[in-house]
Amino acid sequence: MDDDLPRLKNDVLQALILQPLEPLSVSELTQRIAHLQAEIERTQNQLARADHVKADAEALFRKSI
Numbered sequence: 824m825d826d827d828l829p830r831l832k833n834d835v836l837q838a839l840i841l842q843p844l845e846p847l848s849v850s851e852l853t854q855r856i857a858h859l860q861a862e863i864e865r866t867q868n869q870l871a872r873a874d875h876v877k878a879d880a881e882a883l884f885r886k887s888i
Contacts, residue, residue, distance in 0.1 A: 844852065 847855065
C-alpha cells in the first residue's frame with residue numbers, strides 16, 4: 824500500500840545511495856558499514872513486528888467470519 828505513495832524529493836535513502844564513496848577513508852567506510860548494518864537490523868526488526876501485527880489481524884478477522 825505504501826509502495827503506491829510518491830517518494831519524497833529529499834529521500835534520505837536515495838541521497839545515501841548516490842553519495843560518492845571514493846572520497847571516504849577506510850575508517851569512514853568501516854563506520855558507514857557498521858551504521859548501515861545497524862540500520863538493516865533495525866529495519867528487519869520493524870518488518871518482523873509489522874508481519875506479526877498483520878498475522879494477528881488476519882487471524883482475528885478469520886475468527887470473526
